[in-house]
Amino acid sequence: MSINIPSDEAYAAFVSAQWNYKYIPEKATTAEEIKAALKTIRFKLLQRTNNTHEEFILRKIFNEFDTSKSGRLSEEDLIAMLVKLEIPTEPRLIAPILSRLSQQNNGFVDFQDFQQFVFFDAYHI
Numbered sequence: 001m002s003i004n005i006p007s008d009e010a011y012a013a014f015v016s017a018q019w020n021y022k023y024i025p026e027k028a029t030t031a032e033e034i035k036a037a038l039k040t041i042r043f044k045l046l047q048r049t050n051n052t053h054e055e056f057i058l059r060k061i062f063n064e065f066d067t068s069k070s071g072r073l074s075e076e077d078l079i080a081m082l083v084k085l086e087i088p089t090e091p092r093l094i095a096p097i098l099s100r101l102s103q104q105n106n107g108f109v110d111f112q113d114f115q116q117f118v119f120f121d122a123y124h125i
Contacts, residue, residue, distance in 0.1 A: 026092060034096045037089060038117075041097070044085040045118045053119050062114050072108040073101075 016022055049057050065081040066073055073081070078098055082089050089097070101109045101117055109117075 029092050029096055033093060034100060037087070037093055037097055038100060040087055041082070041085065042118060042121070044087060048085075049118070055115065058115055058118060059111060062111050072110045073114070074108055078109070 045058075045061065048061050062073070063069075065077050065084070067077055067080060068074065075094060075098055078101075079094060098107065098109065099105060101113055103113045103116065104110075
């Protein structure tokens with residue numbers, strides 16, 4: 001016995017009906033949401049530097065968020081940073097934010113990425 005299902009939505013509806021489960025599709029992440037989150041993160045980080053562009057102050061802030069002391073921020077570090085900065089962020093935005101911050105697109109943010117974002121990317125967010 002096989003069934004022909006024309007789309008993911010149709011499959012979700014079929015499974016929902018069979019298992020008495022309501023499928024709620026995840027809200028899509030928009031570029032505007034990511035941009036707004038990045039602006040807020042940058043603003044809060046600049047506040048922590050007292051609006052100076054001194055590398056040693058930014059490095060101190062970076063090291064505070066690098067909990068594993070690996071020299072780069074992981075997804076877990078990013079989440080902890082957002083909590084410390086008191087920036088409520090939906091979990092679906094974490095990966096796109098990390099992707100935007102990581103210049104090498106390797107899933108981590110090193111100090112150069114961090115510095116570029118905070119000090120120089122004001123008009124490229």
